[in-house]
Amino acid sequence: MTERPLTAYKVLTAEQMATLERDGCFQGAPVDLADGYVHLSTADQLTETVDKHFAGQSDLHVAAVDLGSFGDSLKWEESRGGQLFPHLYGPLLLETVVAYGALERDADGRVKLPITG
Template identity: 85%
Template sequence: MTDRPQTAYKVLTADQMATLERDGTFAGAPVDLADGYVHLSTANQLTETVDKHFAGQTDLHVAAVDLGSFGGSLKWEESRGGQLFPHLYGPLLLETVIAYGPLERDDDGTVRLPVAG
C-alpha cells in the first residue's frame, strides 16, 4: 500500500462555497457532475489544478478535506501525466472539511493551503 496523503483540496467558486456552508453538502461543480465524481487534488497538485482549470477566475475558495472520512467512496485514479488524483464518488460534506478560505497565493505563485482556526 502506498503512503497517500490524508488531506486533499477542493477548489470552489464563491457560490459553491456558499452552498456547502448553507446546505452542509456539495454535489459538485458542473465538471464533477459530468464526470460522476468530485475532483480533488493533493497539496502537491493544487497549484497546477488551479492554473489549468481556474485560470483567470477570481473569488475562488479552497477547502481542505479529510480523506479518512470517505471509505470506499474515495478512489485514487490516474489522470493527467499519470498522476493519481483523489476522486470522491459522492457529495462533499461540510463535516469532512477541516479548513477552508479564500484562495491566496504565496509570492512564488504557489496556492496557499487553508489552515484551521
C-alpha cells in the first residue's frame, strides 16, 4: 500500500481565500457544496486539477492543508482516472492550513506549492 501524503492542497478564488482568512473556515466552493465535501488534491494531482477545473481563471490561491488534522472527516476516494483524492467532509479550517499563497507556476508550467514553515 502506498503511503498517503501528510499535506494536500485546495485551490481557492481570491474571494474564497478572503472568506477563509476572515471567518477562519471555508464551507466549500459551489462544486464542493454540491458534492457534499471539500475537494483537495495531492501535490502530484494539483497541476492537473488547476488545468482541468480552473482553466482561464486568474487570481487563484493555493492552500496547503495538514491532513493529520481531520481524523474521520477526511476520506480518500476514487475520482479522476481512478486516482485516490482526499475529500474533506466538513469545513476547511484556517487552523489546518500550514501555508498559502497566490497560485504561481514554474518554468515547466507546474503549479508551485506554497512554502510551508
